Each structure stands twice: as C-alpha cells, then as structure tokens.
Amino acid sequence: MNKRVALILTVSLAWHGSAHAHSDTSGFAADHHHHEETGPAAMEPRQRRFPATVRFDPQHIENVVLKVNARVAGLENIFVGRKVSEGERLAAFESAELETLQRTYLETFRNIQLIAQISLTSEEKLIEGRMNLEWRGLSEDGVQLIEDLRKPLTSVPIESPVDGYILDIRVVDGQIVNAGAASGLFSTAGTTVFRVASSASIIVEAEIPAEQSREMQPGSPATLWVTNGGGREPLRAMVDQVSGIVNPANQRRLVRLTPIPGPGIALLRDGARLQVSIGGQS
Structure with a gap:
C-alpha cells in the first residue's frame, strides 16, 4: 500500500510541475508578443508611414x-x-x-x-x-x-x-x-x-488617423515614399488640404498633399500606390 501511495504522489507532482512550466512559457510568449505590438505605437506620429494614392487633376492635363x-x-x-x-x-x-x-x-x-x-x-x-x-x-x-x-x-x-x-x-x-x-x-x-x-495636376491623397491629423494644416511638410526599383525614394511634399470630417468607420481623415517638384516626381503615375510620412523623412 505504501508503495502505491508513493507512486501516485510522484506522478501527481510530475504532472503539476509540467503544467506549471507550460503556464510560465505561455506567459512569457504573451509578454514578448505584447512588446512587439507596442513598439510601432510608441514611435512618433511623424515617423509613421501611411498608404496613399496618386491622382492627376484632369483640369491640368493638356492633350497634344x-x-x-x-x-x-x-x-x-x-x-x-x-x-x-x-x-x-x-x-x-x-x-x-x-x-x-x-x-x-x-x-x-x-x-x-x-x-x-x-x-x-x-x-x-x-x-x-x-x-x-x-x-x-x-x-x-x-x-x-x-x-x-x-x-x-x-x-x-x-x-x-x-x-x-x-x-x-x-x-x-x-x-x-x-x-x-x-x-x-x-x-x-x-x-x-x-x-x-502640368506640375499642378499631381495630387496625392492619404487617409491619416484622426489623432495624427489633428495638428496638420495646409503647408505642413511631408515626405512621399515612391517605389523605385527595389526600394523607396523620398520625395518632398506639403499638405494642401485636410478634411474636417473623420470617417467613423476607420477614424481617419482624408488629407490631400502636393508634391514639390524634384527628380522623383517623374516616378509618380496616375493611380499608383505609395507611402507618406508627415513632418519630413523618417
């Protein structure tokens, strides 16, 4: 009888230790995952990049x-x-x-x-x-x-x-x-x-989170990141208009930007997707 009790106690202790170790490992993984998620959020708003689309104003396009x-x-x-x-x-x-x-x-x-x-x-x-x-x-x-x-x-x-x-x-x-x-x-x-x-025909539209767009106004600097080969080339721009309406579905405002003429502007195509950062290069 004493041998059977000792065996039961040994198995019970082994199972409890294994479950405790598994619980500790899961907790570490959760903490590590949480750290990765909060990293980008801790970045400064101006350093974040947001998706944008190139548009051409037909009123500033001349047919030859x-x-x-x-x-x-x-x-x-x-x-x-x-x-x-x-x-x-x-x-x-x-x-x-x-x-x-x-x-x-x-x-x-x-x-x-x-x-x-x-x-x-x-x-x-x-x-x-x-x-x-x-x-x-x-x-x-x-x-x-x-x-x-x-x-x-x-x-x-x-x-x-x-x-x-x-x-x-x-x-x-x-x-x-x-x-x-x-x-x-x-x-x-x-x-x-x-x-x-004409240069005035090129418009870039981006949806910026309401929190980041709150302080933006016409003339604020921005950077467009245009795909060029295997990387992205920076192109200076400035804010032209900031919508006063926040989209309730995604809590973002529509922001219109004007590229500043430079070598990279030749890479812009009507309907092209790119990235924009507010406040300069990052």
Whole structure:
C-alpha cells in the first residue's frame, strides 16, 4: 500500500510541475508578443508611414492633338514621366495636307497688295489663313518662318503646350495619323498624340488617423515614399488640404498633399500606390 501511495504522489507532482512550466512559457510568449505590438505605437506620429494614392487633376492635363492627316516622326528621347518645358519639341510631323494649306496661304501673303486693290476683305483673308495654319499645327513662329522663307515647311515640330511631365504617348515613330472628317474650317476633332500633365495636376491623397491629423494644416511638410526599383525614394511634399470630417468607420481623415517638384516626381503615375510620412523623412 505504501508503495502505491508513493507512486501516485510522484506522478501527481510530475504532472503539476509540467503544467506549471507550460503556464510560465505561455506567459512569457504573451509578454514578448505584447512588446512587439507596442513598439510601432510608441514611435512618433511623424515617423509613421501611411498608404496613399496618386491622382492627376484632369483640369491640368493638356492633350497634344494633330488635326491634319500626317506621318509622325522624330520621337527621340521621349518617354512617360519625362520633364518638358512649354514650347519644347516632342516630335515632328509631315503632312501633304498642311503643306497645301501653307502654299495657299503664301500665295495670299505674296499678293496681298494686289488682292487689296480688288477686295475689301484682303486682310481678313490673311488673318483667316494664319488662324487655319495655327489651328492645324503650325505655331505662330512657324507661320512667321514660312513668311520669311516664302516656302512651306515639310517637317513641322510638335511642341509641349505647358511646363510639366509627359503623361501619355499614343503614337510611335513613323505612324500615320488620321485627323478624321472635317465638317467645317475649325471643327476637326483630331487625334491625340501626347498628354502632358502640368506640375499642378499631381495630387496625392492619404487617409491619416484622426489623432495624427489633428495638428496638420495646409503647408505642413511631408515626405512621399515612391517605389523605385527595389526600394523607396523620398520625395518632398506639403499638405494642401485636410478634411474636417473623420470617417467613423476607420477614424481617419482624408488629407490631400502636393508634391514639390524634384527628380522623383517623374516616378509618380496616375493611380499608383505609395507611402507618406508627415513632418519630413523618417
């Protein structure tokens, strides 16, 4: 009997010690896990990064349109995201249709004095001819050049209408472009060959927790973290607008930011996802 009691006591003590050890291990794991969770929360608000989305304001996007039947050429060193200046050459086009219009205009220009003797609308005809050429792709400087040379241009440059960035390229070198049917002097719809976004068109929208966004105001500094290769490149930005409404579902405010022009801005694409930190780099 004494042996049986001793055996029962030994098994009971062994089981109790094992359960106690298991309980201690679980407690340590819970404490360790809790420490990892509280680490990021202890960081300063400005050091945290939040998801954001790039938007392009369509009101600040310019379409470059060809309004004559033409062959596009000279697309050299042109790529999406490239910074361009107003009036900068993007490509060129050759058009028999535009060449014919230039010759007609030059005939009027050369003989304007003779035409004035027999018509009271000679100046109006000259102005209309000049407007027609400019509307169909010849710049003001181009019209002045053919007047000086007394001959048409066979290759006409396609120029950027604004300072900004190439958003879209819709043609390739050597492509034939059809301008569509014309129903009037200035009514051809034309074909879009480039889209250029001004710097003001780029908007970044982020949902920031209400606690972090409480002190934010227009002009506050921020950093955009743009994916570039295997890492993220920082791009300076500033807060443009802070919504006064907190989303009850996630307790966040919509914050709109404006990128500050720099090399990294060429990496921004409409609809792209990136990260933003408020208050500078981290």
